[in-house]
Amino acid sequence: MIISVWRYSHLALAVSSFLFVLTASLTGIVLAFEPIQQEIETQTFPVEETSTATLISNLKENYLEVFGVKVDAYQRVSVSVLTEDGEMAEFYVNPQTGEKVGELAQESSVFQFARSLHRSLFLKTTGRFFVGLTSFLLFLISASGLILLFKRQQGFRKLFSKIIKENFFQYGHVYLGRLFLVPIIIISISGVYLSLFQFNVLKHPVFNAEFDTEKISATPQLEIAEIPIFKNTPVAEVKSIEFPFSTEVNDYYVLQLQEGSFAVNQFTGEILDESLLPASEKLFNYSYNLHTGEGNLIWSFVLLLSCVSLLFFIYSGFKITFKRKAAKIKNKFKLKDCSHLILVGSETGSTLQFAVWFQQELQQKGIKAFVAQMNEFEVHQNLQQLIVFTATYGVGEPPTNATKFEAKLKETHFKNPIQYSVVGFGSFAYPDFCKFAYTTEQLLDEKQNANCFLSLHTINNKSTESFNRWLAQWGRLSEINLPKFEGEIETEKRKKVAYQVVRKTALISNHQSFLVELKPVKKQKLKSGDLLAVSPGKEHHDRLYSLGITSENTILLSVKLHENGICSNYLHDLNEGEILQASRLKNKAFYFPKRAKKVMMIATGTGIAPFLGMLAHNTKKTPVQLYWGARDRQAFASYEQIITSALKENRLQDFIPVYSREDQQRYVQDQLAENASEIAETLKTGGVIMICGSVFMQQAVLALLTEICNDYQLKNLSDYQNRGQLLMDCY
């Protein structure tokens, strides 16, 4: 709940000030180049080592008259003098010699334009007011962003720990936020502070030296080089020097230093009056330097990058917001007429997308389904099935639209019996994995007349695969045949590249399957478990093949030839040496585990291909058991050589073929059932189970694994999946 208050504040502030922040950041980017350019172009002199006395003496020697000196943020010393030719001039000098080194820099029109827009939007006082207000809003946006960041990363200490990648824009928003929120807060606070001077809320001090003119004396006269304040002050500390108008004793030097202003007797060097800078003015100087980057190349770069990141924040912020709003609840039927109620607990909208899709599919099957936010939970007498899809936030907290659910449920009485199923959407990256979904199930469990239809299923990182598994189970129990959810899966762009056929085996007559070995024409990094998308000719629908990488680093595909299969026939008709155009899809979710005590591979038919590749590269000799189901022994011929050598070299410990048309006519799941205790032990001790092959086999194996989890009092199967102990690639 708390997180949402901050999120909405963050969003509301960002929306209300977006145009001003956009203008400020664009002009800020241009202006950030000014100090960078100045730093690069400026000729430097040792102002730290040169005393003010040396500078004044040199100037007095070189020019007829000196009116004033200024030292800017880039430590350039400019003078206003009467030259030997009797001309008034202003230019830069070398402080060590007093000689002219260049003309005063003229500000470019681009910077002038950007500065006016940045400071006042060309609207004078009104513009300056809006600019000040924008700075303040930017501060609030950044501060709320920082709080969201702390909450998201679960505290200050974990601020720089891994960011959970939800999607590119969200990841970028958080990642750059971590880097640039603090500089942006500095920019905004300093901007607000500078604005206070524009509106005369704070005023710059004016130094009017006051002293008793009666007491001024011209003796004892000191040489400039002897006057202590000039002798002891390096030029680097000077902001400006006003020279005396005349040689009258009442005329004096006004020396403005970083720390304050001093009136200095031109003959004796006595300090006639002084005024140290008030804190407000010191703060102004800091703010000015921090806001403009003047005089500090590194900080100027930080400012530049912060302004660029602001543009990214604006863009990604809107992208995130629109994505959240993308899935909308549209109910065709009234709640009281619906048999199915889908309740959604969602903060950023992805869970809602699953729910809306589910509702549409149910409606396609003629079932009246209603989608509602968990906070709007109500029951009607026609309700038969309650399905709750909910995410978890914070430390196991409900999403914003589910905060009132517990209270609402407490007040609810189910007059007629209903059945409920809860699906938890969460991320294993958070310690309280799907905790709110567990709470929800427990709350429903305690209600009279509410019966569990399908026990809690948890889904890590919006896995469509995991959702489809729940869908299959729910569909089977309800006797509703639902299609698979084809959600977004993280894949590389499907760019086609050329692969050369290096070998192709003949068909194994009974099985109509064959092996193809391919080599990418251009170097490509591939891993066993990746997918090859093949679409002959102009076919839009490609067929995905799970690939294995052999010990010779060629791609191994095991293909089943279907009578009317476009892709399988296309592959079968290819000859050795021919080129195939296909695209590779990374499938990180199905890679051989880097660290596992044991790996249990389960495959049927051509699903063995990625496993053959994984075995070829199991150089660490992780203990592997391979269960392989096929119709008969003949099918084994194509793989025999690879399996035998893997067994011999200890890259495979155990090969367990199961034939459905031979001996005892058994299926893989039958063999697995016999080894139930070993499977339970594998899951318990952190081993990994990998399944590749037909969906039919997958469903049977998953049903068995669920049974084993129950019998051996293990965790929910989805928990193992979410921990990466159950990897699947089935088709």
Ligand SMILES: Cc1cc2nc3c(=O)[nH]c(=O)nc-3n(C[C@H](O)[C@H](O)[C@H](O)COP(=O)(O)O)c2cc1C
């Ligand atoms: C700030 C934040 C906190 C989260 N906290 C948890 C958590 O405690 N437990 C969990 O399982 N998932 C947590 N998640 C992950 C979300 O629950 C998960 O990404 C979910 O799929 C988001 O669904 P939604 O888009 O419908 O809100 C968190 C995500 C974020 C951004």
